[in-house]
Amino acid sequence: MQYHTPGSFEDAIAIASFAEGVTRFLAGGTDVLVQLRADIVTPDNLIDVKHIDGVTKIEREDSGWRIGIAVSGAEMSEHPDLHNEWPGIVEAMDLVGSTQIQGRATLTGNLCNGSPAADSVPAMIAAGVSVSVAGPNGTRKVAVEDIPVAPGRTSLEKGELISAVHIPARGSDGADAYLRFIPRTEMDIAVVGCGVNLRRDGKTITEARVSLGAVAPTALLVEEAAEAIIGTALDDAALETLAAAASAACNPIDDKRGTIKFRKHVAGVLARRTAKIAYERAGASI
Amino acid sequence: MDRPNGFKFVGTRPDRPDGMDKVTGRAKFGADATAPGMLHAAIVRSPHAHAKILKIDSTKAEAMKEVKAVVTRADFAEGLTGENWNILENVMAGDKALYDGHAVAAVAATTPLAARDAAKLIAVEYEVLPHVTDVDKAMAEGAPVIREGAADKSVPDGLHANVVRYHESGHGDVEAGFAEADLVVEESFKTEATHQGYIEPHACLGQLGSDGKGELWCCTQGHFIVQKTCAALIGIEASQLRVTASEIGGGFGGKTTVFIEPVALALSRKANRPVKLVMSRSEVFRATGPTSSTSMDVKIGMTRDGTITAGEGVFRLQGGAFPGAPADLTAMCAFAPYALKNVKQTGYDVMSNRPKQAAYRAPGSPMAAFAVESVIDELCKKLDLDPVEVRLKNASKEGTKSSFGPRFDRIGLVETLEAAKAHPHYSAPLEPGQGRGLSCGFWFNHGGETSVSLSLSEDGTVALSVGTPDIGGSRASMCLMVAEELGIPYENVRTTIADTATLGYNDVSHGSRVTYASGLAAIKAARDVVNKLCARAANKWGIDKEAVIWEDGCAKPAGPNAGDFEPLPLARIARTMGRTGGPISGHFEATPEGAGMSFATHIVDAEVDGETGQTKVTRYTVVQDAGKAIHPSYVEGQFQGGAAQGIGWALNEEYIYGEDGRLQNAVFLDYRIPVASDLPMIDTVIVEVPNPGHPYGVRGVGETSICPPLAAIANAVSDAAGVRLTELPMSPPRILDALERQAHG
Amino acid sequence: MSMVHVTATVNDDEVEFLCDPRETLLDVLRDRLGLTGAKEGCGTGDCGACSVTVDGRLVCSCLMLGAEAEGKSIATVEGIADGENLHPLQEKFIEHAALQCGICTPGILVATKALLEKNPDPTETEVRYWLAGNLCRCTGYDKIIRAVMDTASDLRKAS
Known part of the structure; x- marks a missing residue:
């Protein structure tokens, strides 16, 4: 294994473009090193992106935020303005692993690992987050939901890497939330995850995005679930429609972490609970 | 107990001797x-x-x-x-x-x-x-044979070749007993294999x-x-x-x-x-060696006043690809807490394509208790009886003919039940959505081959060598017992785990035996030293050795010579020992057989989320008979550790095998042992009913603490959810399924 | 296999080492620098026994490469005591019997020291969640939590 420490995205792209065999990018390393230790993936080339300028910064961008690709979960949690504006994203990221994992793990890594159960991904999808993808042919902006294509696989081409995460402006009367179900209180991989982002006008929800994790090969953006609550005051009927839409959207598997039946059911439960939190955070009361 | 005047050191809570090494990173573990x-x-x-x-x-x-x-x-x-x-x-x-x-x-x-x-x-x-990993499937017709001819003579004809040992015990006539009952409850249970999970x-x-x-x-x-x-x-x-x-x-048997x-x-x-x-x-x-997984059937009859008329259990244990699953111990522990006229238990040791099981804290007993104590709980609910009163009514006591044969010596089950009943936890009001469960548990405890040596140093300190690895603070207990006997400060005793070339044979640190057996041996070795110290003093004073007593760390003239000479402290005799007859050491070798049997009663409150099936343990109290707590902090630690492991076993821990027979969750991420945020504080009550087989009354405490939790938590969850859970772990999907089955009648 | 040359600070001492790029910081600490206080309980970041701080940030040393330590300041359990004076947390862990076998203790001490530096007045729940990535199989956490709360209280009184 060759270990590289490029000082710029250009250098990183050049190394990745010409590398032979398996290439991995290293930011927080909390997935890459696990795979290395467990002999699942031993990359031929490991490109440490932490020496690139600006990758550790959280900055304002068009009233929203630009998150560097090596910013750790702990740094996001400690950023009061980011946390106030996007508690769903920040808390979703904070749910990834332990305090120790939070010291290293990154949003970008959580996304690029390609796990359908990644906690931050449904939260980012619900929030309408996009990423810059830099590669040999320049930089393109891609919605988060278009990055994962299958468990462990992303839409990034050879030589490409994510160079920044863009969180939109919060705007008024809106809020997001993320909940996940795990059997313990900490340290588990999500059995189901749900992100909700909404805006209200008075008591009426005017915009909403609902995303589910761990219930399909990739995190889902569930439009039927959003439609179930748009135009409502999140009354019981709306919540029931939301839960049904969430459950119906699931295409899960039976595995060691949960059954199909359980995941479908809990997706509905979580959608209800998450929507309520977002609604209350947006300043409305049920 | 032979210290009528009470203890000076035993029962105090000094710093453990290896504490400094372990908080500084200096302690050398296996990989170091x-x-x-x-x-x-x-x-x-x-x-x-x-x-x-x-x-x-x-x-x-x-x-x-x-x-x-x-x-x-x-x-x-x-x-x-x-x-x-x-x-x-x-x-x-x-x-x-x-x-x-x-x-x-x-x-x-x-x-x-x-x-x-x-x-x-x-x-x-x-x-x-072809492979098989499930216990019931492994003993069913057509299952692949792991190894022909592995069964011993105990196995009756007609069973599958994977059934390699068979156990049957009990007394009375269970059918007659069931006929006397007002209510008979029969349930089947399953538990998955768990791992000791040492870090x-x-x-x-x-x-x-x-x-x-x-x-x-x-x-x-x-x-x-x-x-x-x-x-x-x-x-x-x-x-x-x-x-x-x-x-x-960490070992816990593994x-x-x-x-x-x-x-x-x-x-x-x-x-x-x-x-x-x-x-x-x-x-x-x-x-390595996880526990057995089990499949169990338990049937108990009770009269309206709470008297158990008969108990019968069948316990099938899968112990991996070798004989040795503790089917016999499981069966023997099952009904041990109760004085029964009619009892019968059967055990099957079954081989499968899994790793060779190893001991885990009271091997077999937690599963047996899960089945039996769940059925008793069900009987109490159906007959509207108080679970503590029913257990008190049927509790084994000194002289009771045990379910597995011998009569009990002095035991403390009743005392733990009385203490549980009196504990504020038992009568505290529950929040909505919460349930309360209670269970008793039993473990035999073990003596085992033991040898120690104790040598005196010229500076008046002593070095104790034991052959039982310290798995939870036992060096502190050893030092306390030696200090007690010799009457010298705790700090003046150093306990070392000697290697195999330095000391006679010692059985493993298992069976909750260390504080009992190595402790007993340390006390006897100290008494051997005291005899020698008294002889030196007698020699110096020119009186009979029998006329010298050891008191407060000094040799003193006694009887007709009382007061004739100044008491000689240990340090003074030690300083001159080279000139008065040479080095002084004591030793003791034996296989002590008086390990007192041990009982515990646990109370648990649990909250079940009816929408997700998630369980949270909100309050936990352990009441256990320790005989005599040498270092109470480490006794409490054993109680708390056993309870925590039991919580994991009951709720989340399990070996998950795929269709291909491969273990799917061989990482801590998916083998879910309790983390700090999963648990409440674990309250402890140390009951002390002295064990007549130990000079200070010590009973082993390490294992009994994991016997009641599976059942106590199952009873709490069943109380909270309103439906009986019969399979471990009580994972969220299982709880939701049970709730659904109940809703659909 | 080309080795990577690394210069770093460990417990305020400057260190220099060569390592295989696949070696973790934990491997380097234990096998190359002789600091065996950090333990490998899992190698996958699930148990916390290998906890150290890197530039003040709590991490699992099994989930960081030795090569990544270049220019970093690393603190391990061996550096917690001040000469012969134990850190108050170390004293309280002994006093409260907050360890049985002691294998998780180094990681838990490093983690709780980091907690108290960030939050001198944590609630019991905060301590429990902060330590959720430090598995202890012996104690049921009870005495650990008590030792941490007691240390925090003493440190607040002293400051």
Whole structure:
């Protein structure tokens, strides 16, 4: 294994473009090193992106935020303005692993690992987050939901890497939330995850995005679930429609972490609970 | 108990002697040792649950310049029989791989990474065979046979070849008993295998020279058994192998046998260099000894006033690919808390394609209690009886003929039940959505072969050598007991775990025996020293030895000579001992048989989320008879640790095998032991009903604490959810399914 | 295999080492620098026994490469005591019997020291969640939590 420490995205792209065999990018390393230790993936080339300028910064961008690709979960949690504006994203990221994992793990890594159960991904999808993808042919902006294509696989081409995460402006009367179900209180991989982002006008929800994790090969953006609550005051009927839409959207598997039946059911439960939190955070009361 | 005037040191809570080492990182555990020229080893393991090994090709690995030795089964002893053969077969597969993770070859190289790389280059050709991992399926007709002829004579005719041992015990006439009952409840239960989950993976450093002399450093609960077993497996005399026990990072029964130690020695013999071998966490899960999984049927009859008229249980235990599942102990523990006129228990030891089970804290008893105490709880609910009163009414006491045969000596079950009843927890109001559960638990406790020595130093301090690895603070207890006998400060006693070349044989640190047996031996060795000290004083004073007593750390003239001479403190006798007859040491060797049996009662509150099936334990109280708590903090620690492990077992921990027979959750991420945020504080009540078999009344405390939790939590969850849970773990999908079944009638 | 040359600070001492790029910081600490206080309980970041701080940030040393330590300041359990004076947390852990086997203790001490530096007045729940990545199989956490709360209280009184 060759270990590289490029000082710029250009250098990183050049190394990745010409590398032979398996290439991995290293930011927080909390997935890459696990795979290395467990002999699942031993990359031929490991490109440490932490020496690139600006990758550790959280900055304002068009009233929203630009998150560097090596910013750790702990740094996001400690950023009061980011946390106030996007508690769903920040808390979703904070749910990834332990305090120790939070010291290293990154949003970008959580996304690029390609796990359908990644906690931050449904939260980012619900929030309408996009990423810059830099590669040999320049930089393109891609919605988060278009990055994962299958468990462990992303839409990034050879030589490409994510160079920044863009969180939109919060705007008024809106809020997001993320909940996940795990059997313990900490340290588990999500059995189901749900992100909700909404805006209200008075008591009426005017915009909403609902995303589910761990219930399909990739995190889902569930439009039927959003439609179930748009135009409502999140009354019981709306919540029931939301839960049904969430459950119906699931295409899960039976595995060691949960059954199909359980995941479908809990997706509905979580959608209800998450929507309520977002609604209350947006300043409305049920 | 023979200290009528009470204790000076015993029952206090001094700092443990190894505390400083363990908070500074200095303590040396299994993987912390090094040796000059040391190699590192890695093991090649079967990815198949059951397969014939056709060919092992290590050419490519041996071509690596870093590789110094490769071993397979051919490098171990031949002609072994009985349990030694079983252990060897488990340590290194012979003709067949018997479970996912079974070792088939090993390699030693100059670095850990090179060893891992080399292991990947060893090509093993398999012929995959049909497998079975479930206990009920393994004993059903048509199940693949793990090994023909493994059954012993106890097994009745007509059972599947995978049933290898059979146990039956009890007394009275259960059918007559059920006929007397007002209500009979019969339920079937299942529990999944769990792992001890010690945080320190197995690790060792072995050296075996061409002169046939060996040294082994390893983390183990019993280095003497490691010595004996390793010597047999690699074909040398036990006396030629000196084994030193490192500090041990948890064992709970799982480090009472060998897995990697003989492999390190075989590699060392071949490479003629020291070899270090450390398991990865996934190897620990796949290839050490988890518990048995079980399938159980329990039937109990009760009259309206709460008298149990009969109890019957069938306990089927899957113990992996070898005989040895504790079906007998499970059966014997099941009804032990109760004085029953009619009781019958049957146990089946069943082989399957899983790793060879090992002991885990009171092996078998927690599962048995889960089944029996759940049925008693159901009877109490249906007959509207108080669970403590029913248990008190039927409780075993001194003189009761136990369910497994002998009459009980002095035991403290009633006292734990009375203490539980009086505890504020038992009468505290519950929040909506919460339920309360209660359970009793029983464990035999063990004595075992024990030897210690105690030597006096000129400066008036003493050094105690014991042969039982300290797995939870036992050195502190040893120091307290010796200080008590000699009347010298706790700090003046140093306890060391001696190696196998320094001390006579010692049984493993298991069976909750250390504070009892090594403690008893330490007390007797101290008394041996006291005799010698008194003799020196008598000699100095020119009086009879019988006229000298030992009191407050001094020899004093007694009887007709009382007051004639100034008392002689230990330090003064020690200072001059070289001139008054030479060094003074005491020792004691025995197999003490008075390990007092032990009982506990646990109370649990749990909250169940009816929408997700998630359970939260909100309050937990352990009440247990310790006989006499030598160092109460570490007794409480044992109570709390057992309860926490039981909570994990009840709610989330399980071995998950896929259709392919491979273990799917061999990491802590998916083998879910309780984390700090899962648990409440765990309240403890130490009941002290002295054990007549120990000078201070000590009973072992380590194991009984894990016997009640599975049932107590199941009873709490069933109370909260309003539906009986009969399968462990009570995972959220299982709880939701139970709720759904109940809703649909 | 080309080795990587690394210069770093460990417990305020400057260290220099060569390592295989696949070696973790934990491997380097234990096998190359002789600091065996950090333990490998899992190698996958699930148990916390290998906890250290890197530039003040709590991490699992099994989930960081040795090569990544270049220019970093690393603190391990061996550096917690000030000479012969134990840190108050170390004293309280002994006093409260907050360890049984002691294998998780180094990681838990490093983690709780980091907690109290960030939050001198944590609630019991905060301590429990902060330590959720430090598995202890012996104690049921009860006495650990008590030792941490007691230390925090003493440190607040002293400051």
